[in-house]
């Protein structure tokens with residue numbers, strides 16, 4: 157059974173792309189068939205997985221506009237069972253063009269339908285906004301994984317996001333659930349980091365993963381080599397934390413399937 161998970165938070169720079177890359181890579185290295193979708197016109201996921209934008213013939217934009225099929229766009233990454241639907245800046249235009257389409261929020265869901273048997277997980281890396289690209293991702297997904305940076309405005313942004321999820325469930329995708337919340341860029345020397353982590357756990361309880369992603373320079377460095385940190389430096393604390401998160405997610409889902 158395929159699970160489609162949107163990695164989202166309207167707040168910028170909280171670790172959505174870093175989580176998408178390293179979680180997907182950890183699961184792929186553990187033997188799962190994984191697809192990642194770069195649904196952010198900034199294209200950080202695409203370059204972070206070593207795809208050169210100049211050499212790309214097609215990208216998510218061509219797929220949204222019906223000019224290319226999924227098969228023409230999908231690329232294999234350096235991890236053989238990790239595939240990507242890459243993006244380019246053109247995707248900015250898709251957001252505007254979608255406005256005129258009657259099925260504007262269902263486009264990605266329809267595109268993903270035929271891929272569902274092939275992959276165990278499909279992760280969608282969302283942009284830091286609530287536009288039509290994010291709406292398409294949320295309508296196409298079974299659940300939402302929310303990275304939360306351990307800093308002051310985290311809880312405010314989170315309650316806004318949860319309200320949005322409830323609206324999406326009410327209006328567009330009643331099956332959408334909260335996969336979990338992952339605390340990112342945690343600095344154990346900062347009492348603010350500890351306080352935010354505690355506050356988020358008090359509010360969202362078991363929805364917050366036990367695994368916390370620490371601030372770790374390897375996670376920031378790896379994309380410049382076009383590699384996931386879990387491949388570039390598997391023993392770094394940041395890489396180990398994403399591997400632990402992948403295990404936690406697999407465990408949660410296995411329990412769910414057995415019950």
Ligand SMILES: Nc1ncnc2c1ncn2[C@@H]1O[C@H](COP(=O)(O)OP(=O)(O)OP(=O)(O)O)[C@@H](O)[C@H]1O
Pocket residue numbers: 167168169170171172173174175196198200282283284340341342369370371372373375376377379394
């Ligand atoms: N745990 C971490 N430790 C150190 N640096 C990190 C960590 N997580 C992410 N970074 C760095 O912080 C910056 C923001 O991370 P990232 O791009 O993953 O966030 P994002 O939520 O996808 O941003 P955007 O909203 O712009 O899409 C990047 O430079 C990234 O390399």
Ligand SMILES: [Mg+2]
Pocket residue numbers: 172173174196200281282283
């Ligand atoms: Mg990003």
